[in-house]
Amino acid sequence: MTTKRILVIDDDDGVREIAQFCLEAAAGWEVLTAASGSEGLAKAESEQPDAILLDVMMPDMDGPTTFRQLQANAATVHIPTILLTAKAKISEQQQFINLGVTGVVTKPFKAQELVDQIREILNWK
Amino acid sequence: MKRAIESNIATSRWGLALLYLLILICVSWVSYHSTVTLLERVNLERHTRAEIAGLQEILFEITDAETGRRGYVITGQEQFLRPYNRATSTIEKQLKQLQQRFSNDALNEQRQFNELKSMVIQRLSLLEQSINLKKQHESDDDIQIALNAQGKALQEQIRALITEIQNKKGQELRLKAEQSTVQATRTIAVILAGFCLSLTIFLWVYYLLSRQIIQRQQAEAALAKSEKRLRTIIEAEPECVEVLALDGTIQEMNAAGLAMMEANDLQQVIGQPACSLVTPEHRDSFTALTQQAAVGNPGILQFELVGLRGTRRWLETHAVPLRNEQNEITGVLSITRDITAQKQAEVVLKKAKDELEIRVADRTGELVQANHQLQQIAATLLEAERRWRSLLENVRLVVVGLDRNGKLEYVNPFFLELVGYTKTEVEGQDWFKTFLPPHQRSRLQNSFLELLEQEFYTHEQSIILTKSGSERLIAWNNTLLKNLQGDVIGTLSIGEDITERHAIERMKDEFVSVVSHELRTPLTSIHGALNLLSSGLVEAQSDKGRRVIEIAAENAERLVRLVNDILELERLEAGKISLSKQSCNATELLIKATDLMQVMANHAGITLSVSPQAIQLEADPDRIIQVLTNLLGNAIKFSSRGSTVWLTVERVYTHLSPPYPVSHEQKAKPLLCSVDVACQQDIGFTGTPTENGKALVEPRPRSECLNSFVLFAVKDQGRGIPADKIESIFERFHQVDASDSRKKGGTGLGLAICRSIVQQHGGRIWAESTLGEGSCFYFTLPTELGIGGNP
Numbered sequence: 001m002t003t004k005r006i007l008v009i010d011d012d013d014g015v016r017e018i019a020q021f022c023l024e025a026a027a028g029w030e031v032l033t034a035a036s037g038s039e040g041l042a043k044a045e046s047e048q049p050d051a052i053l054l055d056v057m058m059p060d061m062d063g064p065t066t067f068r069q070l071q072a073n074a075a076t077v078h079i080p081t082i083l084l085t086a087k088a089k090i091s092e093q094q095q096f097i098n099l100g101v102t103g104v105v106t107k108p109f110k111a112q113e114l115v116d117q118i119r120e121i122l123n124w125k
Numbered sequence: 126m127k128r129a130i131e132s133n134i135a136t137s138r139w140g141l142a143l144l145y146l147l148i149l150i151c152v153s154w155v156s157y158h159s160t161v162t163l164l165e166r167v168n169l170e171r172h173t174r175a176e177i178a179g180l181q182e183i184l185f186e187i188t189d190a191e192t193g194r195r196g197y198v199i200t201g202q203e204q205f206l207r208p209y210n211r212a213t214s215t216i217e218k219q220l221k222q223l224q225q226r227f228s229n230d231a232l233n234e235q236r237q238f239n240e241l242k243s244m245v246i247q248r249l250s251l252l253e254q255s256i257n258l259k260k261q262h263e264s265d266d267d268i269q270i271a272l273n274a275q276g277k278a279l280q281e282q283i284r285a286l287i288t289e290i291q292n293k294k295g296q297e298l299r300l301k302a303e304q305s306t307v308q309a310t311r312t313i314a315v316i317l318a319g320f321c322l323s324l325t326i327f328l329w330v331y332y333l334l335s336r337q338i339i340q341r342q343q344a345e346a347a348l349a350k351s352e353k354r355l356r357t358i359i360e361a362e363p364e365c366v367e368v369l370a371l372d373g374t375i376q377e378m379n380a381a382g383l384a385m386m387e388a389n390d391l392q393q394v395i396g397q398p399a400c401s402l403v404t405p406e407h408r409d410s411f412t413a414l415t416q417q418a419a420v421g422n423p424g425i426l427q428f429e430l431v432g433l434r435g436t437r438r439w440l441e442t443h444a445v446p447l448r449n450e451q452n453e454i455t456g457v458l459s460i461t462r463d464i465t466a467q468k469q470a471e472v473v474l475k476k477a478k479d480e481l482e483i484r485v486a487d488r489t490g491e492l493v494q495a496n497h498q499l500q501q502i503a504a505t506l507l508e509a510e511r512r513w514r515s516l517l518e519n520v521r522l523v524v525v526g527l528d529r530n531g532k533l534e535y536v537n538p539f540f541l542e543l544v545g546y547t548k549t550e551v552e553g554q555d556w557f558k559t560f561l562p563p564h565q566r567s568r569l570q571n572s573f574l575e576l577l578e579q580e581f582y583t584h585e586q587s588i589i590l591t592k593s594g595s596e597r598l599i600a601w602n603n604t605l606l607k608n609l610q611g612d613v614i615g616t617l618s619i620g621e622d623i624t625e626r627h628a629i630e631r632m633k634d635e636f637v638s639v640v641s642h643e644l645r646t647p648l649t650s651i652h653g654a655l656n657l658l659s660s661g662l663v664e665a666q667s668d669k670g671r672r673v674i675e676i677a678a679e680n681a682e683r684l685v686r687l688v689n690d691i692l693e694l695e696r697l698e699a700g701k702i703s704l705s706k707q708s709c710n711a712t713e714l715l716i717k718a719t720d721l722m723q724v725m726a727n728h729a730g731i732t733l734s735v736s737p738q739a740i741q742l743e744a745d746p747d748r749i750i751q752v753l754t755n756l757l758g759n760a761i762k763f764s765s766r767g768s769t770v771w772l773t774v775e776r777v778y779t780h781l782s783p784p785y786p787v788s789h790e791q792k793a794k795p796l797l798c799s800v801d802v803a804c805q806q807d808i809g810f811t812g813t814p815t816e817n818g819k820a821l822v823e824p825r826p827r828s829e830c831l832n833s834f835v836l837f838a839v840k841d842q843g844r845g846i847p848a849d850k851i852e853s854i855f856e857r858f859h860q861v862d863a864s865d866s867r868k869k870g871g872t873g874l875g876l877a878i879c880r881s882i883v884q885q886h887g888g889r890i891w892a893e894s895t896l897g898e899g900s901c902f903y904f905t906l907p908t909e910l911g912i913g914g915n916p
Contacts, residue, residue, distance in 0.1 A: 012646045012649075012650070013676075014646075014647065014649075014650030014654075014676045014679060014680045015646055015649050015650050015653070017650075017672070017673075017676055018649070018650050018653035018654050018657070018673065018676060019653065021653075021657055021662075021663055021669060021673060022653055022656075022657060022662070025657060025662035025663055026660075026662055057639075057642045086641055086642045086645035086646065086649070087638070087641070087642075107645050107646070107648075107649040108645065108648050108649040108651075108652035108653060109649065109652070109653060110652070110653070110656040110660070111653065111656050111657055111660060111662050112660065112662075114653075
């Protein structure tokens with residue numbers, strides 16, 4: 001089975017690194033990282049990951065904007081995207097679902113739980 | 126009525142009879158008169174005819190006498206004298222008779238007769254002379270001849286005269302005959318007319334009499350019927366109807382009366398004194414009533430009666446005199462009704478009335494009290510109205526009254542102040558077209574109509590447009606206006622201008638969201654790191670493990686700083702941190718701050734240039750040093766190695782108090798972080814305006830300035846701040862670059878804390894910057910010197 005490749009886009013170095021460690025350690029996936037929305041767009045297009053874990057609140061280009069651009073790009077439109085948000089309210093999460101994202105996971109997270117959630121969302125066995 | 130009819134009939138009858146008699150008398154008199162006249166005329170005719178016949182006879186006799194004389198004379202025989210003798214004697218008689226007849230005639234006729242008579246006598250004399258001559262035998266022919274001739278002539282005269290008289294009489298006779306005929310005809314006509322008239326009157330009288338008889342019969346029948354009906358009514362009358370004799374005894378009584386008396390039949394009471402059953406206390410009054418009625422004075426009396434079976438009743442009787450056709454009082458008619466129930470009701474009523482009067486008295490007292498209370502309420506209402514009006518005029522809420530068509534009827538002064546119109550400009554204007562943005566008109570007009578039709582109160586928010594075109598968000602509370610009849614005449618809406626509050630709430634929401642993110646972000650790193658370690662997914666001793674621990678430690682430290690800054694900022698803005706103000710020297714503050722930051726500057730290769738001035742100010746030195754170190758820290762962080770950061774202080778002047786006027790719109794906004802040209806002039810600065818209308822400040826004391834401030838400035842040669850962020854950097858978590866807070870170790874709250882500290886000192890903070898050239902942060906603090914003071 002081919003190792004899954006997942007792109008983590010988050011402006012916060014700590015969160016990005018911890019997420020990377022979690023996904024690598026708990027799932028054995030290959031993790032790519034980007035520190036901003038624009039960097040993430042470029043990597044998604046060039047690296048063609050199997051999925052994208054996208055932070056919502058970023059300074060230059062926030063998560064929803066980045067997602068819209070991913071969807072607007074034929075090279076990245078097919079990549080399932082999961083939003084990573086600190087907003088725990090169901091109503092807020094619903095707004096993101098309405099954008100068309102594949103799923104939403106919340107901060108803070110535990111390594112195994114994060115992996116399990118992503119697998120469930122993406123239907124990865 | 127009957128008497129009247131009879132009277133009319135009698136009058137007509139006598140009148141007609143009298144008329145009939147009068148006509149008969151007239152007819153009889155006319156008949157009698159005509160008959161008498163006719164008789165007179167017959168007698169006259171007979172008289173005339175007798176005269177004519179007498180004259181004719183005299184003529185015949187004279188002729189006979191002549192004939193006899195002639196025979197005698199001729200013959201001499203005596204026998205011829207017999208006609209003569211008879212004639213003379215007859216003529217003499219005739220003359221006497223005619224004399225008598227003509228005596229009643231007219232004088233000319235009498236004169237003619239007398240002439241005739243003398244001529245006849247003369248003739249007879251001549252005849253006698255001739256005869257005598259014969260007898261004397263003196264037969265003288267000549268004489269005879271002369272006598273004959275004379276006699277003949279006379280004879281002719283007599284004949285002529287008689288003929289004349291006869292003709293006259295004949296004419297008279299014919300005239301009288303004609304008159305008699307006319308008279309007779311007239312008499313017949315009168316008699317016929319009288320007969321016809323009499324017959325007509327007779328028939329008329331007969332008709333009248335017949336009619337009168339029929340009318341009388343009808344009247345008598347009607348009278349009988351009326352009497353029967355009256356008796357039936359009286360018998361059926363629920364009230365007692367009785368007839369008393371003049372002495373007060375009962376003569377007649379109907380069934381109701383018998384029932385009142387408790388009598389079985391009329392015989393039981395007939396002839397009894399009417400007062401016998403009246404209770405003793407009312408008997409005298411009753412007797413007096415009947416006696417008064419008996420002399421023609423009607424009256425009413427209420428009395429009590431004890432029936433034959435002992436039942437007591439209250440009765441009311443109305444006694445009137447009863448008269449016959451001659452208007453003589455023949456008795457007393459008494460109509461009596463049972464008023465026992467009425468009396469009992471009166472007793473109850475009186476009792477109720479007494480109770481009512483008591484209640485009325487009580488109620489009146491209550492009403493007086495209520496009236497007093499009402500007056501107090503009216504006074505209270507008046508005062509309340511005054512207060513409400515005062516409230517409407519002064520309240521800092523928008524009050525708008527619309528009529529049913531949505532036209533403005535009332536606005537309060539605050540509304541006018543808010544929208545910038547005058548009262549004259551808005552009165553009668555269409556609310557929706559004038560004050561609402563187009564995209565809201567339809568919805569709010571529908572809401573207005575629903576309010577009018579369904580009469581429920583609504584709460585809503587809407588934007589209104591001011592005269593300048595700006596928008597204000599108003600939270601409305603709509604109510605209906607009704608007139609005294611309860612009809613809806615419009616709406617009254619009270620609105621609160623929540624533009625600023627709404628902005629603040631939005632900012633708060635954003636702040637909470639940001640804080641949540643800012644807190645969760647390090648927490649996520651810590652939580653994830655510890656989970657990796659605790660779950661054994663990452664070995665703590667491995668390189669990855671050490672990196673994980675490092676991340677956790679960094680973020681824990683960051684979290685602590687963040688929490689501290691948040692708490693400090695909140696305490697500052699809530700006024701929970703009291704400034705310990707004291708007199709301090711600006712130079713000392715600058716030096717202390719520089720000392721604190723010198724290590725960091727050295728580490729970053731930055732030169733700190735300080736230009737102190739000995740200016741005294743009233744401030745919390747620790748807090749001002751906190752501001753200065755924060756600004757210096759930012760300058761050092763964002764300056765490249767080898768560059769310089771300048772720290773200066775100087776005194777500035779302004780006549781403004783507070784230093785910078787705060788407009789209505791500015792209240793809800795963050796304080797401006799730059800000085801515009803107008804403000805520069807106000808605070809006594811002169812400077813060259815930059816492209817964006819700001820100016821670099823240069824102090825220039827002016828004698829007219831009243832207040833002085835200390836102006837601190839921290840200037841760097843860093844990357845600069847974009848113009849669109851020059852104001853927002855003082856907001857919480859509004860760094861130019863959010864990643865700065867992580868990269869540079871900040872929390873995103875430093876400038877917000879600086880602003881809060883400066884504002885609490887009565888100062889102001891702002892920034893000037895040019896991208897790629899550097900930034901300069903200024904803040905002012907009031908000095909110790911008061912108005913008009915000198916350095």
